[in-house]
Amino acid sequence: AQSVTQPDIHITVSEGASLELRCNYSYGATPYLFWYVQSPGQGLQLLLKYFSGDTLVQGIKGFEAEFKRSQSSFNLRKPSVHWSDAAEYFCAVGEVDSNYQLIWGAGTKLIIKP
């Protein structure tokens, strides 16, 4: 069965420090992979996506993610976090067909220490 695992429920990082959020997936075919961010009480915003090609993907707000097929991972990174990055981060796997659906990870809450 297809699934997405985000092993960290929450992560605390000091402002200015680097960040890595983990995402592992189980999927039969080549997955379409996404990272979304959700600020408290808000909708979801797409940070970046991977479909094919270069396995290092650049996104908005200085985020990047690397697709590693051998490890079934799609970890999100940022070299230096800002207080405004505090939010919930969701990894998702998609399959493009006539009905576009996503399988979501449970989310990782990012807490920024001043």
Next chain:
Amino acid sequence: DTEVTQTPKHLVMGMTNKKSLKCEQHMGHRAMYWYKQKAKKPPELMFVYSYEKLSINESVPSRFSPECPNSSLLNLHLHALQPEDSALYLCASSQVGTGEDDTEAFFGQGTRLTVV
């Protein structure tokens, strides 16, 4: 315009009330979605409309009734809800699998629903 607009932002309703949530997009997307999100959980897919036709209903109780009157609008009609239906209801839209660059779901800000 890359916005999905949801109204109202907040809604409090009694268990005997009838209310509707509205969603609008003007990106020419032909797939529209309703998600339900409980606190500290990922979104759960409820319904998918593709070309204004209901294509997926994830076994949602009949007290939730979706409607897609045209390609830009999506409604969710609510009737006889239960307190456990209190959640953030998110609308999203996307192209219908026409290619990699088009396959991105845009989400609205959600309607925070409280059933009392």
